[in-house]
Amino acid sequence: MMLRIVVLCACSITACISASAATQEAGTLDDVLSGLALRKHGHAEFIEQKFIAALNRPIESSGELLFDAPDHLEQRTLKPRAETLVLDNGTLTVDRGRTHRVMEMQAFPQVEPLVESIRATLAGDRAALNHLFHIEFTGGMARWTLTLVPLESKVKQLVSQVKIDGVRDQLIKVEIRQTDGDRSLMTLRPSPTP
Amino acid sequence: MTASRAWALGLWLIGIAVAAFIVARARYITDLSAFLPAHPTPTQQLLVDQLRDGPASRLILIAIEGGQSAARAQISASLAQRLRQDGQFVSINNGETVAEQADREFLFKHRYLLSESVDAARFSASGLRDAISETIDNLASPAGLLFKSLLPRDPTGELLNIVDQLQRAPGPVTRDGVWVSADGSRALAVAQTAASGSDSDAQARAVDAIRAAFAAAAHARDEQNGAVRLKLSGPGVFAVQARVKIERAAVRLSIVSGILVVALLLIVYRSATALGLGLLPVATGAVVGIAAVALGFGAVHGITLGFGITLIGESVDYSIYFFIQSQRRADDATSLEWRERWWPTIRLGMLTSVCGFASLLPSGFPGLQQLGMYSISGLIAAALVTRFVLPALLPADFAIRDVAPLGRTLARGLEPLRRLGAKKVAGVAVGLALACVWVLVRAHASLWNHELSALSPISLEDQNYDAKLRADLGAADVRDIVIVSGSSLESVLRGAEAAAGPLQGLVEKKIIGSFDSPANYLPSISTQESRRGSLPGSAELRANLIQATQGLPVQSESLQPFLEDAEATRHAALITARDLEGTSLGTGFDALIMHQRERWNALLPLRSVTAGGNIDLAQVAAALREGSLPQARVLDLKQESDSLYASYLTEAIHFSLAGFLALTVLLLLALRSAFRVTRVLAPLVLAVLTVAALLIAAGVQLTILHLVGMLLIVAIGSNYALFFDRQGHASNPDGQPLTLASLVIANASTVIGFGLLSFSQVPVLVALGCTVAPGAFLALIFAAALSASDA
Numbered sequence: 001m002m003l004r005i006v007v008l009c010a011c012s013i014t015a016c017i018s019a020s021a022a023t024q025e026a027g028t029l030d031d032v033l034s035g036l037a038l039r040k041h042g043h044a045e046f047i048e049q050k051f052i053a054a055l056n057r058p059i060e061s062s063g064e065l066l067f068d069a070p071d072h073l074e075q076r077t078l079k080p081r082a083e084t085l086v087l088d089n090g091t092l093t094v095d096r097g098r099t100h101r102v103m104e105m106q107a108f109p110q111v112e113p114l115v116e117s118i119r120a121t122l123a124g125d126r127a128a129l130n131h132l133f134h135i136e137f138t139g140g141m142a143r144w145t146l147t148l149v150p151l152e153s154k155v156k157q158l159v160s161q162v163k164i165d166g167v168r169d170q171l172i173k174v175e176i177r178q179t180d181g182d183r184s185l186m187t188l189r190p191s192p193t194p
Numbered sequence: 195m196t197a198s199r200a201w202a203l204g205l206w207l208i209g210i211a212v213a214a215f216i217v218a219r220a221r222y223i224t225d226l227s228a229f230l231p232a233h234p235t236p237t238q239q240l241l242v243d244q245l246r247d248g249p250a251s252r253l254i255l256i257a258i259e260g261g262q263s264a265a266r267a268q269i270s271a272s273l274a275q276r277l278r279q280d281g282q283f284v285s286i287n288n289g290e291t292v293a294e295q296a297d298r299e300f301l302f303k304h305r306y307l308l309s310e311s312v313d314a315a316r317f318s319a320s321g322l323r324d325a326i327s328e329t330i331d332n333l334a335s336p337a338g339l340l341f342k343s344l345l346p347r348d349p350t351g352e353l354l355n356i357v358d359q360l361q362r363a364p365g366p367v368t369r370d371g372v373w374v375s376a377d378g379s380r381a382l383a384v385a386q387t388a389a390s391g392s393d394s395d396a397q398a399r400a401v402d403a404i405r406a407a408f409a410a411a412a413h414a415r416d417e418q419n420g421a422v423r424l425k426l427s428g429p430g431v432f433a434v435q436a437r438v439k440i441e442r443a444a445v446r447l448s449i450v451s452g453i454l455v456v457a458l459l460l461i462v463y464r465s466a467t468a469l470g471l472g473l474l475p476v477a478t479g480a481v482v483g484i485a486a487v488a489l490g491f492g493a494v495h496g497i498t499l500g501f502g503i504t505l506i507g508e509s510v511d512y513s514i515y516f517f518i519q520s521q522r523r524a525d526d527a528t529s530l531e532w533r534e535r536w537w538p539t540i541r542l543g544m545l546t547s548v549c550g551f552a553s554l555l556p557s558g559f560p561g562l563q564q565l566g567m568y569s570i571s572g573l574i575a576a577a578l579v580t581r582f583v584l585p586a587l588l589p590a591d592f593a594i595r596d597v598a599p600l601g602r603t604l605a606r607g608l609e610p611l612r613r614l615g616a617k618k619v620a621g622v623a624v625g626l627a628l629a630c631v632w633v634l635v636r637a638h639a640s641l642w643n644h645e646l647s648a649l650s651p652i653s654l655e656d657q658n659y660d661a662k663l664r665a666d667l668g669a670a671d672v673r674d675i676v677i678v679s680g681s682s683l684e685s686v687l688r689g690a691e692a693a694a695g696p697l698q699g700l701v702e703k704k705i706i707g708s709f710d711s712p713a714n715y716l717p718s719i720s721t722q723e724s725r726r727g728s729l730p731g732s733a734e735l736r737a738n739l740i741q742a743t744q745g746l747p748v749q750s751e752s753l754q755p756f757l758e759d760a761e762a763t764r765h766a767a768l769i770t771a772r773d774l775e776g777t778s779l780g781t782g783f784d785a786l787i788m789h790q791r792e793r794w795n796a797l798l799p800l801r802s803v804t805a806g807g808n809i810d811l812a813q814v815a816a817a818l819r820e821g822s823l824p825q826a827r828v829l830d831l832k833q834e835s836d837s838l839y840a841s842y843l844t845e846a847i848h849f850s851l852a853g854f855l856a857l858t859v860l861l862l863l864a865l866r867s868a869f870r871v872t873r874v875l876a877p878l879v880l881a882v883l884t885v886a887a888l889l890i891a892a893g894v895q896l897t898i899l900h901l902v903g904m905l906l907i908v909a910i911g912s913n914y915a916l917f918f919d920r921q922g923h924a925s926n927p928d929g930q931p932l933t934l935a936s937l938v939i940a941n942a943s944t945v946i947g948f949g950l951l952s953f954s955q956v957p958v959l960v961a962l963g964c965t966v967a968p969g970a971f972l973a974l975i976f977a978a979a980l981s982a983s984d985a
Contacts, residue, residue, distance in 0.1 A: 061334040
């Protein structure tokens with residue numbers, strides 16, 4: 001039967017990229033984003049830690065991230081359990097064990113900004129970011145931080161902010177802070193393989 | 195006017211009044227039960243239930259085409275929102291994730307009764323440890339942050355298990371938040387109606403409601419330019435379309451053929467009085483026929499009304515014979531003469547027709563039984579009116595045009611045949627018959643079409659479109675079903691649970707893609723009891739939990755809410771069907787459970803591995819046999835309905851042959867001469883053979899309606915043959931031109947009426963038309979040729 005049961009599936013996808021470097025040292029938000037926009041492909045390894053109040057130590061997962069501009073983002077978790085998450089042109093596919101799910105990002109307004117924050121940053125898509133977040137930019141080209149605060153109240157109930165740290169055109173850290181104080185921290189390392 | 199005439203008129207008027215009263219009070223049904231067996235076998239009963247009320251029968255497939263993808267999605271959402279307010283629909287699914295607060299609360303509250311993972315081992319220390327470790331691993335997944343709030347109350351992850359259980363069936367592709375076809379060119383939705391699929395009135399209302407909601411949704415988006423279109427499909431939609439199509443064709447064709455026949459009769463008679471009187475027998479026959487069916491069956495099928503009048507079209511001929519052969523004047527002497535010379539022939543012709551139609555009466559199918567009853571009573575009434583009422587009503591100055599010149603011309607046309615000689619004509623006839631038999635024997639394997647769809651008034655294009663939508667929707671296609679029958683809800687739910695094992699095995703072997711079961715929504719009481727019983731008492735569970743969480747990153751104290759919920763479930767009532775009300779699970783459950791009188795059926799729809807693919811049902815049946823589940827069986831809706839139709843086709847062929855035998859016996863008794871009987875029957879058999887051979891040669895496969903058409907050829911043609919026979923043995927040959935003229939005029943009206951049917955778009959009407967029109971014509975020609983040659 002066609003149940004309309006929704007598994008809320010929040011996704012913290014991130015990517016890190018190594019490619020042609022943008023050169024301006026001074027750096028504004030626009031400079032950083034246009035630098036990011038120049039990259040068409042990215043590949044990184046990630047380690048993510050989740051700090052959850054109910055658990056007395058952080059839990060860790062790791063794997064790799066792939067990005068193809070402008071809207072293909074793939075997170076392959078290898079540990080502790082294999083799971084592949086693919087965002088392609090607004091459609092999210094989740095494969096975990098024997099389960100295979102396809103969902104439409106737009107149908108999950110609470111989840112969309114979490115994925116969009118990373119995808120839009122990687123794509124250098126300022127319009128998309130502006131649409132969903134209040135943006136605060138600090139630092140310069142050499143080391144920058146984007147603090148994204150959700151505009152949508154439904155999202156705010158869940159997530160208080162997404163903080164993305166980067167060096168030039170590489171993302172190095174993505175931190176998602178939840179409203180209840182729990183948080184996840186993903187650190188990225190450019191992959192040795194292209 | 196003599197006393198006997200007054201009696202005849204009085205009785206006729208009373209009869210008409212009584213019949214009209216019955217007709218006015220009769221109940222009319224337009225569902226498809228006319229084509230369903232009156233006394234079904236258990237398997238047929240399942241099929242009948244499915245076709246009438248099954249979940250498949252209540253689905254309306256909705257496609258939105260044209261325009262921009264975003265526009266289609268918005269219209270789909272707005273359409274669904276409007277229809278969800280409408281009580282006619284049980285559910286509207288368009289892929290939108292409607293916030294199902296009620297669903298989530300229900301699932302969470304009853305998680306320990308619903309989850310398949312719950313058994314005694316689950317709550318032992320090691321079982322808890324495994325389950326909690328898995329939950330923690332889940333938290334580490336990208337989606338983990340959203341599930342973490344569940345941890346304190348549901349550390350074993352039962353809610354996610356249930357969600358996975360319910361989502362085994364793959365859904366259609368989603369784009370812009372709504373379901374779309376594989377190529378993205380259509381937005382898709384499925385409406386399930388509250389009314390059964392066989393209730394065509396309710397289905398028509400539901401279709402109208404969807405169209406109105408679409409128009410409003412499109413209007414709200416300023417899509418007046420018509421770029422975005424709505425298309426509907428599904429059994430109910432087809433039933434509505436078919437009814438409209440048949441009604442429209444029947445009405446249009448009746449009007450056109452009525453005008454043509456009236457024009458023909460006016461030209462022949464040159465008398466409005468004669469025309470009016472001439473229609474009395476057929477009108478009386480129609481009213482009496484409907485009344486007889488209403489009395490005999492309690493309710494009249496729409497099909498009886500639609501076809502009955504064509505079946506008794508023969509009765510128009512009676513008045514033609516009467517007016518022309520009584521030499522068109524209303525004087526008592528000629529009337530008397532007609533009565534003595536010609537009435538016995540008409541009576542015999544009528545009785546042979548009755549023999550033919552009587553073969554429909556023992557049919558197992560109400561639609562055919564009713565047509566038989568209608569034709570028999572209608573023809574008898576029409577013949578009686580012709581015999582007793584028409585003479586009484588003829589005005590003193592009644593006169594019609596003299597058709598003797600026409601008759602003489604026709605007689606001259608037969609001269610060449612006469613000169614040819616009996617032997618040669620018989621030789622040609624035998625040769626033709628042999629040629630036809632050769633054609634039929636060569637095609638004997640594919641002579642009859644055994645598929646019900648052959649009768650479907652739905653065009654092939656529409657059927658293909660329906661198949662395409664079903665393939666896209668995947669989930670909604672329920673052609674193959676495993677049915678578990680029993681005497682109570684509990685027994686069928688247990689059966690459904692037992693069948694789940696073998697079916698899951700088939701999923702793993704990729705023989706079926708997935709299956710659904712009502713037990714997913716409401717487990718049997720025994721399963722619920724055993725799950726509830728597997729929850730230990732609070733002290734034991736606490737101890738197990740402390741042991742289980744040692745070394746895990748979670749402290750047993752923070753899982754206190756879990757202990758509370760488990761204890762609450764131990765004392766809570768089990769879930770009943772009533773608890774499902776108001777959730778989408780209730781919809782799913784209701785669709786899969788059918789209850790009729792003492793019988794309960796649980797339906798487990800099977801889906802193929804690939805969209806639109808076929809399932810090897812033999813393997814499914816084998817798996818159920820190995821699982822020794824006698825109360826579960828596979829039902830292939832299409833195959834079953836085809837075999838049902840094939841069985842009633844075979845039955846109808848047998849009964850028709852029996853009817854032909856009865857007719858032969860009747861003629862033998864009446865004519866007392868094997869030679870005369872042979873000569874009466876020969877042109878009829880030859881006409882039927884020729885028409886069948888022509889249809890086969892033209893690539894048409896014969897259906898049950900062709901068979902009914904052949905009965906009609908015999909019924910109508912027997913009148914022709916009998917008149918020629920009577921002519922051959924008449925002492926006074928003066929009447930021959932008049933007989934000939936009346937037969938040709940009667941034949942012309944028949945050919946016009948049925949010939950028009952073959953121009954319709956409705957297969958059943960075409961089948962009748964293209965059998966009877968040439969058949970009646972050939973019967974006349976053959977009868978004339980055979981009689982002329984030996985005169």
